[in-house]
Amino acid sequence: MSSIEAAKPRKEISPLLKMVLELGPLVVFFFANARGEWLGAHFPALTELGGPIFIATGLFMAATALALTVSWIFTRTLPIMPLISGIVVFIFGALTLYLQNDTFIKMKPTIVNSLFGVILLGGLLFGKSLLGYVFHSAFRLDEAGWRKLTIRWGIFFVFLAIMNEVVWRNFSTDFWVAFKVWGTMPITVLFTLSQMPLIMKHSLDQEADA
Template sequence: MSDEIIEKPPNAPGRKEVNPLLKFALELGPLVVFFFANSRGEAIARAVPALGNLGGPLFVATALFMMATVVALAVSYALTRSLPIMPIVSGLVVVVFGTLTLWLQDEVFIKMKPTIVNGLFAAVLLGGLAFGKPLLGYVFDQAFKLDDEGWRKLTLRWGLFFVFLAILNEVVWRMFSTDFWVAFKVWGTMPITVAFMLLQFPLLKRHSLEPLFDKKA
């Protein structure tokens, strides 16, 4: 068993890799559970009375979101014997703010979670750059092999993008209904993120150390 719980740096000897699609599913899965549970909260509450005692659909969804997040981290650890840095930061915020949401019966806490998470990611990435550490390599090194300048530029872009997502979440949850906010987390934030990722392909191509998507199984 590995002595290191947190994942090793990019390209470190002995670093275990997870299939990128599986990694994406583990990170997206809890969000899908949250959206589904909020849209079917009343039916879930009738089927599982213990969950119904937590409150309305958003509180049921919050509880299931927390459980799904912990399960995803457990599966990731079982596969690699380590925990990925960014999902564990997000997971800790989910558990803390989810617990406050359920305990105080105040949905504001769970609505602020994306703002806090994206703000933390922005601070970590931009702060790392300030010290000459392009930390995005921890996230994407399994999919891409870039030169140092490529990682620096990509880290800067993602850091600024997380700032944008934090501001966007604040605007949406404060100005629109809870149902709209939940739907936007999946059908708004996800397409925006995918579009942003696609726009990075020219940079990836310029700075890649090997042909993109040409890895042998």
């Protein structure tokens, strides 16, 4: 019986639910920061966390935990990138709340994106296109395609890390929060869509159809 269950394909969640799980915590973070004083007035317990950015950080951590839990319930697995990002959220979020210093939560995107960039680009030095291990269930590409896509994503993650550093160090907290949600996500979506020609060119499925 166990062997039959093991042979079953991994459960997939709907694209809409996946988007909600990925974007939900960020949206919670944005609105909690924007409405922090209102939340504190209506839910006095939240004021124990501190000002709006600290209330937003606490709710961001809770929303991230909820998103990972729902993902596990539906798929019985946790995607590696959201998992790593979630771990960093919990660590840096806890430091932010404990030390009452929002620098830690502001540096979280820098740490996560730098980590992903270094892992992807570093893997290529050892002849490993690690992006293939992440997206193998979504795309089937030839070796050259995975290598090119890994290089592009590695550089893009480094770009996101640098961009986060520039924004949080030179602009207000409210601007950084807004940019994190309404700037970084559209940029990431546009970058992802821009890779479709490369994916189509190196798709093994396309070659099989030909």
